[in-house]
Amino acid sequence: MPIDPIAVITIPAGINKGLTSPSNKTLLQILGMPRDVVTAECRGVTNQPLKSLITLDDVGPFRVTGIKPAVASLKRIFKLVKKDLPEVYAELGTAGMLCVRTIKNSSKLSNHSWGCAIDISIGGVLDGLGSTKLDGKTLAGLAAMAPYFNDEGWYWGVGFSKFEDGMHFEIAEETLRAWHADGTLGKKAGARTTTSTSLSKGDSGERVKEIQRALADKGYDIMTDGEFGPITEGIVIEFQSDNGLEPDGIVGPKTLKALLG
Numbered sequence: 001m002p003i004d005p006i007a008v009i010t011i012p013a014g015i016n017k018g019l020t021s022p023s024n025k026t027l028l029q030i031l032g033m034p035r036d037v038v039t040a041e042c043r044g045v046t047n048q049p050l051k052s053l054i055t056l057d058d059v060g061p062f063r064v065t066g067i068k069p070a071v072a073s074l075k076r077i078f079k080l081v082k083k084d085l086p087e088v089y090a091e092l093g094t095a096g097m098l099c100v101r102t103i104k105n106s107s108k109l110s111n112h113s114w115g116c117a118i119d120i121s122i123g124g125v126l127d128g129l130g131s132t133k134l135d136g137k138t139l140a141g142l143a144a145m146a147p148y149f150n151d152e153g154w155y156w157g158v159g160f161s162k163f164e165d166g167m168h169f170e171i172a173e174e175t176l177r178a179w180h181a182d183g184t185l186g187k188k189a190g191a192r193t194t195t196s197t198s199l200s201k202g203d204s205g206e207r208v209k210e211i212q213r214a215l216a217d218k219g220y221d222i223m224t225d226g227e228f229g230p231i232t233e234g235i236v237i238e239f240q241s242d243n244g245l246e247p248d249g250i251v252g253p254k255t256l257k258a259l260l261g
């Protein structure tokens with residue numbers, strides 16, 4: 001039975017099962033800093049390796065710019081939506097996917113900053129725009145599409161505790177980690193050149209421990225296990241961006257000086 005895509009309905013139960021919204025920490029660890037300076041103004045990605053993952057493509061109802069596996073996932077989702085929910089598909093629009101910026105009144109980055117979140121309009125309506133209250137309602141068209149997004153590992157923003165962001169869908173933390181583990185996002189360290197004096201992902205030993213201890217002393221949540229893995233790399237990137245250094249995840253002379261004095 002066709003539905004009225006812009007009818008206001010109660011948010012259905014059972015959405016986002018097994019899916020969580022990815023934290024900035026996870027996104028920084030896996031995809032790195034999108035650009036050196038991030039403000040409240042919407043800007044593009046400048047930093048590798050994220051830049052090499054960004055694509056502009058037609059996903060069916062519109063074109064988007066985002067990371068390749070997320071864009072490919074949208075194509076699959078909208079192909080099914082077109083077939084199963086043509087009345088919803090006909091009303092789809094987007095308010096954007098990739099946009100590197102901070103969240104309003106916060107120093108945190110919006111998840112749109114990594115090109116793995118999308119805002120969707122239905123019949124020109126954006127559910128959640130400027131809304132600060134939890135009214136328990138959303139648009140029928142969004143609710144009808146939510147299972148398709150959940151099946152592909154996207155988290156629906158109506159689940160946010162502070163306000164229901166009904167128009168917003170984002171790649172869930174679990175999906176991001178799976179993509180990272182299976183190589184879908186590429187090898188971050190692959191494109192890098194390191195000097196013998198610098199430390200980066202894959203290194204281990206006493207010098208790595210020394211760096212981890214210095215980061216822990218500065219208040220970063222890090223284990224001093226002597227293994228320079230993806231978590232250490234993410235924290236080095238965080239430290240570098242906190243200290244105006246190039247956030248490349250490599251502990252070279254400048255980062256070492258900032259860390260150890």
Ligand SMILES: [Zn+2]
Pocket residue numbers: 112117118119165167168169
């Ligand atoms: Zn959004």
